[in-house]
Amino acid sequence: MSRIVFICLAAILTDALTWAQVNVEPNTALLNEGDRTELLCRYGRSINYCRIEIPGEQKVLNLSPEWSKTPGFTYFGAGLTAGQCGVSIERVKASNNGQVKCSLGVEGEELSGTIDLVVALRPQQPIIELLSRPNREGYFNEGTEFRARCSVRDGRPPANISWYIDNMPANKRTTPLEVMSSTNDNVELSTSVQEIQWHLSPEDSNRKLVCRSHHQTDRESVPPQEAAYIINVRYAPVHQPDAAVYGLYLEHTAIVNITIRASPQPKIEWTIDGAIVGQGRTDGRYSAYEPQYLGNDEYNVTLAIAGLTLEDTTKIYNLRASNELGLTDYQVRISSSSKPPSSSLDVAAIVGIVVAVAVLVLVVLLIVFARATGRWCFGGKSIKTPTNETKTNNSSMLNLY
Ligand SMILES: *[C@@H]1O[C@H](CO)[C@@H](O)[C@H](O)[C@H]1NC(C)=O
Numbered sequence: 473m474s475r476i477v478f479i480c481l482a483a484i485l486t487d488a489l490t491w492a493q494v495n496v497e498p499n500t501a502l503l504n505e506g507d508r509t510e511l512l513c514r515y516g517r518s519i520n521y522c523r524i525e526i527p528g529e530q531k532v533l534n535l536s537p538e539w540s541k542t543p544g545f546t547y548f549g550a551g552l553t554a555g556q557c558g559v560s561i562e563r564v565k566a567s568n569n570g571q572v573k574c575s576l577g578v579e580g581e582e583l584s585g586t587i588d589l590v591v592a593l594r595p596q597q598p599i600i601e602l603l604s605r606p607n608r609e610g611y612f613n614e615g616t617e618f619r620a621r622c623s624v625r626d627g628r629p630p631a632n633i634s635w636y637i638d639n640m641p642a643n644k645r646t647t648p649l650e651v652m653s654s655t656n657d658n659v660e661l662s663t664s665v666q667e668i669q670w671h672l673s674p675e676d677s678n679r680k681l682v683c684r685s686h687h688q689t690d691r692e693s694v695p696p697q698e699a700a701y702i703i704n705v706r707y708a709p710v711h712q713p714d715a716a717v718y719g720l721y722l723e724h725t726a727i728v729n730i731t732i733r734a735s736p737q738p739k740i741e742w743t744i745d746g747a748i749v750g751q752g753r754t755d756g757r758y759s760a761y762e763p764q765y766l767g768n769d770e771y772n773v774t775l776a777i778a779g780l781t782l783e784d785t786t787k788i789y790n791l792r793a794s795n796e797l798g799l800t801d802y803q804v805r806i807s808s809s810s811k812p813p814s815s816s817l818d819v820a821a822i823v824g825i826v827v828a829v830a831v832l833v834l835v836v837l838l839i840v841f842a843r844a845t846g847r848w849c850f851g852g853k854s855i856k857t858p859t860n861e862t863k864t865n866n867s868s869m870l871n872l873y
């Protein structure tokens with residue numbers, strides 16, 4: 473019972489509301505300074521007058537199609553009798569930001585509507601602040617948590633923020649975008665803030681972290697603004713699978729080299745069959761060169777072996793690289809063959825093996841079929857006149873089955 477009453481009441485209420493309602497178009501107008509715009513309030517019946525208040529304008533506009541008293545603001549709509557009360561603004565000013573109010577005179581009453589007018593203001597250049605501190609030389613150690621905050625100040629509406637690492641979306645943990653609004657001299661502005669954090673790995677070294685602000689005022693000619701920070705990471709020499717050097721010539725000087733990543737520069741030491749050859753040293757036929765910087769934290773580490781012997785190719789060459797962050801061991805094998813053994817099993821070889829197996833299976837099937845049905849040589853009668861040799865073969869095969 474009470475439910476029916478409620479439904480009836482709700483129906484009456486909504487009816488009354490739509491009756492007395494002023495429709496606005498648009499609800500929110502998002503514009504740049506200097507833009508032209510048209511705002512419209514509508515009522516279902518003829519209206520007597522149309523008054524519009526715009527933030528930042530001294531006068532209340534009293535508008536009709538017949539007169540235009542304030543330059544830059546003219547009546548917009550299909551006429552008062554059509555129930556339309558609108559304004560056409562020639563050039564929107566920053567001070568016009570806020571709520572536009574329209575008042576419609578209707579049968580001894582006044583109805584009103586509001587439209588949010590947002591006049592965009594370009595925010596300041598983004599700023600990246602480090603929340604975790606690098607060392608005095610500007611380096612972070614691997615494994616430490618990197619935290620940074622990007623702020624885009626004084627925009628309207630608030631700017632969005634996105635993060636990139638070396639021009640790829642960063643895909644790291646970020647805090648939700650925080651927007652703080654403030655009003656200064658009646659000008660409402662917003663500052664957007666977001667933080668990013670992750671644990672640094674050697675791969676992050678020398679990467680460029682970018683905070684990009686996205687704003688209403690961005691244009692092709694006025695691209696999104698950004699801030700950037702180059703991350704420097706210090707890390708122990710990076711592990712890698714065992715290396716192999718091929719195509720060495722016996723009796724010649726062999727160059728055994730491996731490329732390793734480390735920051736700062738590593739010290740190296742080779743161990744061959746228990747013999748230790750330090751960096752820049754020569755021991756017998758072995759010479760360990762100084763690591764040679766290749767760029768991007770990579771070093772070419774080389775061991776030269778004078779008069780390579782066959783026995784040398786059976787040894788394992790152990791390299792130990794170390795810096796302040798730790799040490800890492802590497803193994804290098806060498807060979808005088810020109811190609812790695814695994815690559816000899818290439819596509820052609822695999823196809824060959826597959827074909828060979830298929831042929832073998834076919835032959836076996838044929839023999840089984842022939843034996844089962846007593847065909848060909850298995851039937852004793854041969855179409856061909858067999859030679860003595862094949863005869864013996866056939867008989868031995870027959871004996872087998
Ligand atoms: C900012 O993000 C919001 C929500 O994702 C989106 O609606 C708006 O269009 C964005 N603004 C800009 C200028 O990219």
Ligand SMILES: *[C@@H]1O[C@H](CO)[C@@H](O)[C@H](O)[C@H]1NC(C)=O
Nearest residue numbers: 715716717728729730731732
């Ligand atoms: C050794 O140096 C050669 C020539 O520069 C290079 O092609 C090769 O990749 C290096 N080997 C290793 C294991 O880094």
Ligand SMILES: *[C@@H]1O[C@H](CO)[C@@H](O)[C@H](O)[C@H]1NC(C)=O
Nearest residue numbers: 727729731764766772773774
């Ligand atoms: C590494 O150094 C050796 C010896 O100097 C050289 O032969 C080799 O080409 C270098 N490799 C690279 C990748 O620079």
